[in-house]
């Protein structure tokens with residue numbers, strides 16, 4: 430049975446990018462293996478954030494996991510900080526990743542630019558070490574993530590090779606699985622930039638009012654060519670909308686392109702808005718129901734117990750391998 434592992438950090442309001450690139454894909458794995466899906470609450474501290482924001486966003490994200498279709502009977506859902514093995518394995522693995530390779534991570538380079546040079550936390554730099562611990566604790570075979578996270582999975586793979594060469598077959602080699610369509614949803618106001626929780630411009634938030642969502646799509650930046658064609662380099666705005674449409678309709682981009690051959694931008698945008706509003710509207714209903722049911726805390730508490738059982742076995746194996754009594 431293959432193990433699937435992924436996580437999201439609750440640093441802000443979830444975006445349509447998080448949904449299409451990550452959240453929407455998680456439930457598909459429930460019948461193909463054993464998924465562990467967590468909230469990366471330790472990673473969420475790697476950039477300055479208010480405690481109250483963290484508290485609120487945490488239950489919110491868990492409710493979105495349930496709303497997206499994660500079934501606690503099939504998926505182990507938990508908080509990273511509730512399973513202490515994450516921090517313990519992190520402390521060991523930090524000795525097997527090197528400063529040079531960590532400093533080449535795109536996410537580190539981009540995020541540290543937002544900070545004063547004297548206030549770049551060590552946690553931001555060492556982010557991939559903890560992420561490797563997250564993945565390796567569960568002997569994960571498959572890690573479903575958006576494109577921006579593949580570099581972090583690659584470094585975890587390098588670590589496995591390095592570690593196993595030294596100590597024998599202790600760690601399981603993970604593989605990133607990227608959704609075919611919508612792996613990188615772009616900002617609606619600047620389609621050359623990734624839609625991201627921490628950059629409010631051009632984002633569609635999963636909690637946005639449906640009228641606001643429609644308006645954001647209708648006013649998305651496009652071009653003046655008036656041809657609906659997938660060409661990310663020359664037509665980033667239209668290509669982004671096509672990818673969003675195809676992903677939510679579960680069709681290929683080529684089929685979406687055919688559907689809109691000859692359509693004008695107004696008609697095209699209306700159709701994109703229709704499907705986004707339909708999908709996000711239904712998601713919002715299930716999200717509110719999950720919050721109102723009061724089941725979130727119980728699901729997370731039970732998930733932490735189940736996750737810890739698996740994680741502690743791996744931790745022990747690693748401790749023994751490196752020579753810890």
Ligand code: ATP
Nearest residue numbers: 438446447450451574575612613614624625626627
């Ligand atoms: P932040 O802005 O705080 O870095 P983020 O929006 O990039 O956050 P993460 O918590 O880093 O979100 O990512 C959660 C998951 O969503 C990851 O698997 C990531 O690859 C995916 N994801 C994030 N943004 C996008 C996007 N624009 N398109 C596709 N997938 C995305």
Ligand code: LTN
Nearest residue numbers: 434435436437438469560563564
């Ligand atoms: N870095 C990821 C969140 C994350 C993660 C992980 C994803 C932390 N640990 C392990 C997959 C596997 C992000 O920003 N989404």
